[in-house]
Amino acid sequence: MNNKKSLKINNKSDKPDNIVIRDHLIIEKCLNYENKLPCFMKDYFIYLKGSVAVSTRSAYLEDICFFCYYILHETDLTTSKDIKNISIEDFNNIKSRDVNLFLGDYCPRYYKEKENNTLIYENNNRALARKKSSISTLFKFLYRNEQLDNNITDGFNPIKLPKPQPDAIKRLDIDEVAIMLEITETGEGLTEKEKVYWEKTKLRDKAILALFVTYGLRLNELRELNISSFNFSRGEFKIYRKRGKEVLMPINKTCEHVVKDYMYNERTNSDNLPEDIKDALFLSLQNKRITSKAIRQLVKKYTSICMNTSRNNGYSPHKLRATAATSLIQSGFSIYDVKTLLDHDNVTTTQLYAAHKKNIKRDIVNNFEWIDEEDSDTKGNDKIDLNSL
Structure with a gap:
């Protein structure tokens, strides 16, 4: 007993x-x-x-x-x-x-x-x-x-x-994010065994990934989301940060669409769930609140496919948090805006993402030309024979 x-x-x-x-x-x-x-x-x-x-x-x-x-x-x-x-x-x-x-x-x-x-x-x-x-x-x-x-x-x-090195920060490029979200719709790159589960969870998986890369949520912040967390009429949802902080987040059209799509077309009806699970947003196939381990596995799976690497080299949910940060900064948002969204204690943490810009040296010199290319082409056709030097 x-x-x-x-x-x-x-x-x-x-x-x-x-x-x-x-x-x-x-x-x-x-x-x-x-x-x-x-x-x-x-x-x-x-x-x-x-x-x-x-x-x-x-x-x-x-x-x-x-x-x-x-x-x-x-x-x-x-x-x-x-x-x-x-x-x-x-x-x-x-x-x-x-x-x-x-x-x-x-x-x-x-x-x-x-x-x-x-x-x-x-x-x-x-x-x-x-x-x-x-x-x-x-x-x-x-x-x-x-x-x-x-x-x-x-x-x-x-x-x-x-010392944290900006170049060592692992995150997805913007085009890789697009590929990752597309995979949730097409199933391309999944094994036959994975496709069996994907058919039952593709709307859930897409909603999870979209929330991660849009808001940079921590794993537990996403896992603990409830249906009652969302107020679509006011365009916002509630999350609980570390140290018990309660935060209202505005919801954009993309995330509203994928969350509603999952809730109405894939998630088990709450009337058929135990009392303690009725309000849980993201469910497992066993109709329980999805575990942290399951979220890590699905993120690793989809990120490995979009990066064309092995499953073991796929990224963790925290790397999607880094993806959200770097993508926002590269889109022109200030580090202080991103700090507020991601709930960093110190702006120096956010600055690491701001410093992480791919090919920054190349971007600088390519946009800082002293001589116009057209002018150099019109000034004679004299060429230097490198072999004669």
């Missing part, structure tokens, strides 16, 4: 149930981490609740659990038998060098025994920087909260991150 209970939310906000449930599932994950960690961190848990987004809170707690696991199993910094019993005195004895060894020696490559296998885990510098940030916030808070005698974070080694 299955005694597992499902999470039910008493939703009194104006947010749709799926958004509230999504956030509460992350909060449940946070509480699970907190129950594993030492009790002296309780004040820190309260601090995280009010200072960061729930997804960031979850990531920080996960990293701190991992650090405590390291202290427990890989060092002699504590005599405790489990993470819960690590004391504040143990933390007071931790030095900068101990954290640097964790980040620089252990984390980049470590092993875990699982059943009959030895699993190898690796972290690149970006992952290490996040772990360093998580640990730093904890130690800084405990020092400010007068639980630690010293602030050891100044002694943490720097972690060098590669």
